[in-house]
Amino acid sequence: MKIIMLGAPGAGKGTQAKKIAAKYDIPHISTGDIFRANIKNGTELGKKAKTYMDQGLLVPDELVVDLVVDRVNQEDCSNGYVLDGFPRTIPQAEALDKALADLGQKMDYAIDVDVPDENIVNRMGGRRACVGCGATYHLVFAPTKEEGICDTCGKELILRDDDKPETVQKRLNVYHEQTQPLIEYYSKAGILKTVDGTVDMNDVFQAIVDILGE
Ligand code: AP5
Ligand code: MG
Numbered sequence: 001m002k003i004i005m006l007g008a009p010g011a012g013k014g015t016q017a018k019k020i021a022a023k024y025d026i027p028h029i030s031t032g033d034i035f036r037a038n039i040k041n042g043t044e045l046g047k048k049a050k051t052y053m054d055q056g057l058l059v060p061d062e063l064v065v066d067l068v069v070d071r072v073n074q075e076d077c078s079n080g081y082v083l084d085g086f087p088r089t090i091p092q093a094e095a096l097d098k099a100l101a102d103l104g105q106k107m108d109y110a111i112d113v114d115v116p117d118e119n120i121v122n123r124m125g126g127r128r129a130c131v132g133c134g135a136t137y138h139l140v141f142a143p144t145k146e147e148g149i150c151d152t153c154g155k156e157l158i159l160r161d162d163d164k165p166e167t168v169q170k171r172l173n174v175y176h177e178q179t180q181p182l183i184e185y186y187s188k189a190g191i192l193k194t195v196d197g198t199v200d201m202n203d204v205f206q207a208i209v210d211i212l213g214e
Contacts (some may be wrong), residue, residue, distance in 0.1 A: 001026060001212065002105070003166040004087070006182055008118040008176035009171040010127070011197045012204060014136055018112060027076050030084040031064055033070075049083055054161055056170030058178060061091050062189035069099045080108070086179070088179045093186075110186035111208060113197035117172055124168045128157035141201070176182045 021028035028205045035053060038046030045063065062133040068086050071077070081087055081194040087093040100106055111169060115123075126139040128148075132155030137144050144151050162171065195207040 002100075002108045003082045003212070004107060004110040004115065004186070005079070005082060005084045006110055006179070006186070007197060008066045008115060008117070008120055008175045008179075009168065010179075011113040011115040012201060013113055014112075015142075015201055016208060017082045020082045020208065020212070022211070024080070024083060026080045027158040028082050028084060029071055029077075029086070031056065031059075031086040031088075032084070034067065035059065036134065040202060044164060045133045054167070056162055056174060058088055058174060061095070062090055064088075065092055070094070072099075073082045073103075079144045085143065087182060090181055090185060094183055097151055107186075107189075107191055109212065110182070110189075110192050110193060111211065112183055112186075114194050115197040119198055120172060121165065124163045125159075126163065127160065127163055129160050130157055131155050 003026075005017050005018060007013045016030075017028045017030065020026070035046065035049040039053075040046070040049050045067075048063060049059045064086060066085070072081055072083075096107070108142065120200050121143070123138065126141070128137045128139065128144075128152035129135070130137075130153060132153040133151060135150055135152050136142070137150075137157055139158060148157050152155060162168075184190065193211045195204055195211070201209070
């Protein structure tokens with residue numbers, strides 16, 4: 001099962017992609033997580049990506065496409081995968097379709113997690129990410145047992161650099177300009193499914209399971 005998660009920054013793509021990956025036993029591939037890991041490790045890719053990410057801009061397509069195409073060709077992706085944060089532009093979607101077509105494959109589902117901008121700005125200020133394992137929490141909607149400490153690995157939680165309010169607004173603008181056109185792209189391809197992302201995260205997941213099957 002090959003799945004793309006669509007949705008604005010903070011819509012809950014990562015939250016739902018992790019649940020999908022666990023339930024259906026397929027890899028969760030988040031381009032944002034891959035870039036953040038590269039930044040943490042000080043790689044060349046990380047240095048390049050950071051200059052764009054900190055401004056709320058997209059990393060150029062040529063830095064993203066080969067990375068994802070290589071990743072989905074790995075052995076553990078043979079039964080499918082869930083892509084989170086990719087594709088994010090029409091050229092990325094076209095490059096993915098072409099790479100899959102060359103292998104005689106195609107995407108099965110594009111799931112749009114639909115959340116209006118007003119809700120997003122509130123959510124992002126409350127998100128906290130673990131510096132150790134990258135787990136994501138929310139001060140109100142997904143709190144840790146002990147404040148500021150990751151439930152999974154015990155390391156410290158931080159506010160992501162790009163979750164500051166002025167950068168969130170910029171990311172939303174970039175989303176509407178460059179990523180939202182993908183909704184029509186996948187609708188035309190006949191694989192678009194939309195779920196209401198404003199409800200409780202477990203109810204969002206149930207709506208996704210209803211689409212993908214038990
Ligand atoms: P990326 O890491 O992908 O960020 P994003 O798309 O902006 O999305 P987020 O991770 O911020 O949100 P999410 O939808 O995963 O929400 P989450 O589940 O965490 O990308 C970062 C940057 O990398 C980009 O800006 C760009 O520069 C670059 N980049 C990445 N991919 C790229 C690409 N393909 N091309 C070019 N550049 C690229 O949830 C958010 C919060 O809400 C959490 O705290 C969560 O606990 C909470 N929450 C989730 N669901 C609910 C719910 N139902 N109710 C209440 N709270 C909820
Ligand atoms: Mg995410």
